[in-house]
Amino acid sequence: MSKSQVKQKEAAGEAEAQRPIVNDFTLVVATVNGSGSQTSNLALVRAFFRMGIPVCGKNLFPSNIQGLPTWYTIRVNAKGYTANKLKADLLVAMNMATFRDDLQDLKQGGVCFYDDRLAEPADRPDVIFYPIPLRDLVNEADPPKQLREYVANMAYVGVLTEILQIDNEEIRSALDTHFGGRETSVALNMKMIDLAASWARDNLPKRDPYRVERMPRDEEHLLVDGNTAAALGAIYGGVTVASWYPITPASSLAETLEYYLPHLRSDPETGKATYAVVQAEDELAAIGMAVGAGWVGARAMTSTSGPGISLMSEFAGLAFIAEIPIVIWDVQRMGPSTGLPTRTSQGDVLILRFLSHGDTRHTLLIPAAPHECFEFGWRAFDLAERFQTPVFVLSDLDLGMNQWVSKPFQYPDVDMDRGKVLSAEDLEKLGDFGRYRDIDGDGIAPRTLPGTDHPLAAFFTRGTGHDERAIYSEKAQDWDANIERLWRKLENVRDALPAPVVQRMDHADVGIIAFGSTDPAILEAREYLSDEGLATDYLRIRAIPFSETVEDFIQEHEVVYVVEMNTDGQMHQLLQLEWPALATKLVSLTKNNGVPLDADWTFEAVRSAEEQRHER
């Protein structure tokens, strides 16, 4: 590019800067892990949310307690597109170590707020720089010494409030929520914010086009993360025993159980617990306790991530073949091994479907938003007890730990399904009992719970071969008969699972299949594709085994792109296994580097795949 071209481009940039861009930008806050910027970032997200603007807040954090770089991405978008964006429009640069790199990720003509102790780089003449005299502002606010660093983060909130025209009252109310109404904390932080805002008003003439504006707000909507929603779903599903072992990004799910259960599930008369949450010594014990509890009839669950799933493999096989209801949440992260422990992925699809050795096929639920985490949280128990099988719920770090605008949680609309459990009276009437005997042809054999007061109730649970009376057997015909019944049972699971969500456009020959947290990126990419004249239909898988709707969807389209965040296209492979005759219609598009899927990549991937297809 010649110098004159650069000049022209700059001029164009300046001209564009004059046109206001309202409620549509991505803001990245670059800080140091452990510096307490989370409060500031959440206050911003919550203020946007309460101004009625669709927003998401994603924390890209290192596997580290304190000291490494952290980025918090806030995207506001009036149309509701809140997927990840790779290039930011606005940058708040608070980390000296990453300043230059962070600037590289700022889009052409972007805006940079920075601590004025950092040196303004010369190589980004296109960027609009706003230096903030952070130290002076903090000195002026003069917070207590031990809170200095935390309060300092409020300075950029104050400057942003002024420059982006964020409603000051919503910032205050966000902090009020954050600090649970503790007025001194709110006042301390608001002092810093107001001071910084006032300084910006006097010293920073606005040169950029970005600002926010209040929108009509859907009062029903929630700002919440998926793990919180999942924990509440489990509580409303009547979880009684939850055993877990700390692991990022699943820990907050169990911690949220611990937070809400004492209030929601203590006996009103005695104050005693109708639940037990047990922090186990490892994931082997975590699932073992859940299996023990599920066996005696409790609604039992565990929550973990990939490494924990690997350890749970043996017990998952036992629970499957011994037909013990348990619920297992897998909040996925990058693997294999320690991988990128604080980054998101969808890499556990295949391992969960077949977890354990020999013949296993597990039931999976796949939520894509917090309200679905809540719903699948309680439904999972009904399915597990009805079908007497482990039910896995597949979430991921992006969905589990980041802030999403969600539909409200729907109170369960059906009574709990406790499955086929025989009481002493039932046994008396039956006169005979075989634990694995199919009485009514659906493959589900009624069970008895330990402690049932009847001489016929007892049976011996085992992972070894057994006949229909649960007696040890190595006979080939007993094994065959049991597997035949088991597979018949699992075939019936299909229709009881959440149906796929299908969204169509007129005259679309092209289909897209995806699942889980990529949903916002897919929806946004489809609009870009449509703008380019490419209509697409979209099917979002919400459960495995697959519904027949998925087969019909593949049939109906010339080509179906299966978009997912793992390298080998695991969902693509499962679909091909399920319908080999349709395999050639399925094209795998994958991206897996720890960063949540974005619409630009998705758009480009589908567009160029389409181009190639038409060239052939």
Place this chain on the structure above:
Amino acid sequence: MAACYELSIQPENVIKISGIGCSSKSPTYFMGRSHGFNAVHGRMPSIATGASIANRSLKTIGVSGDGDTASIGIGQFIHLMRRNVPMVYIIENNGVYGLTKGQFSATADQGQKLKKMGVNPFMPIDLCMEALIANCGFVARSFAGDPKQVKELLKSALNFQGTAVLDIISPCVTFNNRDESTKSYSWGIEHEYPLHDVTWVPSYDEIEMEIEPGEIVEVELHNKSRLVLKKLEHNHDTSDRLAAMQLLEETCCAEILATGLIYLNQNQETFQSVENLVDKPLARLQQDALRPSKEALEEIMADFR
């Protein structure tokens, strides 16, 4: 099982849990009217923990072996005792892997010879010592060749309210029964050294024993039944944890199989009590107790708006 019969424990209220191995097959041989669970190798304690917390009214009996407990399951064994899960944990200890046909286990003697494996170079793990270190409140050792003592200890264990560990030296006649092995039948017969004469007495019985004063120690268990320990030649104080460790160390060095109740401590909270559970078994709770109200959900959601 005679002990349960004598205690009139209703079999329907008992669960028998095991891991994998020869020992783990035992639960199929007794009390056919009790639910049983042959779990995975070394993981019986976690199943027992989950089952016990989910239904506190069940009497849990775990049966394990030295491979199951001292090797693959040592972690879960320790953590079970740490939580004081109410159950009887029986180890059928023979110092050898039988089901896989004769490998050394972690309780095998140093220098012990096995046909297939040669000489064992490693020091053994003493499971009673591990139990003491893990603060287990009921630690006992017995010998399969002394069925009377086994039965009395078992009855005592079944009346203990926390985790009760009973390490029973149980010779494997197929793979580890050479006379020089401390897990052999003949060695046990010759070297057994009962610490005391143990008798368990139900709460409603008078003690019927001819005794000299000062010769017995009587301990009341939480359910008012009693343990009567009649002193033999050794004067072992079962309430002294350090003395119990010393006893194990000394008798091991002297190549003596000390049997009986090694340690008893009833002052530790059980897991159920720590978890502050309702009296009704969690597994029996229904929707009315398990599903909070719609209003409560509305209140929670208000915090997210």
